[in-house]
Amino acid sequence: EPEVTQTPSHQVTQMGQEVILRCVPISNHLYFYWYRQILGQKVEFLVSFYNNEISEKSEIFDDQFSVERPDGSNFTLKIRSTKLEDSAMYFCASQTSNQPQHFGDGTRLSIL
Amino acid sequence: KNEVEQSPQNLTAQEGEFITINCSYSVGISALHWLQQHPGGGIVSLFMLSSGKKKHGRLIATINIQEKHSSLHITASHPRDSAVYICAVQKTSYDKVIFGPGTSLSVIP
Numbered sequence: 053e054p055e056v057t058q059t060p061s062h063q064v065t066q067m068g069q070e071v072i073l074r075c076v077p078i079s080n081h082l083y084f085y086w087y088r089q090i091l092g093q094k095v096e097f098l099v100s101f102y103n104n105e106i107s108e109k110s111e112i113f114d115d116q117f118s119v120e121r122p123d124g125s126n127f128t129l130k131i132r133s134t135k136l137e138d139s140a141m142y143f144c145a146s147q148t149s150n151q152p153q154h155f156g157d158g159t160r161l162s163i164l
Numbered sequence: 165k166n167e168v169e170q171s172p173q174n175l176t177a178q179e180g181e182f183i184t185i186n187c188s189y190s191v192g193i194s195a196l197h198w199l200q201q202h203p204g205g206g207i208v209s210l211f212m213l214s215s216g217k218k219k220h221g222r223l224i225a226t227i228n229i230q231e232k233h234s235s236l237h238i239t240a241s242h243p244r245d246s247a248v249y250i251c252a253v254q255k256t257s258y259d260k261v262i263f264g265p266g267t268s269l270s271v272i273p
Contacts, residue, residue: 083258085261087261094250094264094265094266095250095261096263097260097261097262100258102258107258108259108260150257151212152195152197152209153197153261154209155206155207156206157205158205158206160205
């Protein structure tokens with residue numbers, strides 16, 4: 053079965069540094085999402101992306117965050133200047149019509 | 165106020181027991197999802213429901229749209245069922261998924 057793949061599985065970064073989290077959605081999917089889960093908390097929506105533009109973003113998704121689909125396969129989340137509170141598990145998801153969203157295994161981001 | 169609530173928060177069961185996890189939501193939805201999250205963190209979709217009942221192996225999910233309530237049942241529970249079970253909803257077909265807080269299930273041999 054096709055999968056959403058995320059890299060790296062674990063990223064350790066110094067506070068203030070830029071980080072890019074990468075995702076390869078399922079190839080025929082057109083809708084893409086990023087979520088995050090702070091340790092011990094529920095999963096929260098960050099941003100959705102369709103037709104090469106953001107369709108919705110949450111309050112969490114401030115100017116430090118950006119998303120990009122640089123080619124036909126990758127979907128990236130960039131955090132420009134990381135803060136301690138950005139430490140979380142970040143999940144990418146993709147969806148096609150009337151099917152559940154498929155989630156990647158996540159990238160655990162640790163900010164030191 | 166949380167849009168999706170679950171009960172119980174934690175559940176411990178003996179192997180073989182019948183398990184029920186409940187979910188209530190407060191918004192209009194196009195679909196309700198039951199998801200499973202293992203300790204490694206990955207999220208797997210178990211069911212997507214818009215009405216009625218679905219069954220897959222030992223898992224059964226039901227939804228009552230009028231009451232805004234859903235249940236996930238596990239029959240003949242097994243230690244490998246130990247995981248966090250998450251109820252989540254979508255308001256429209258391609259909308260973001262709104263997650264509940266999860267129910268942590270531990271099945272003891």
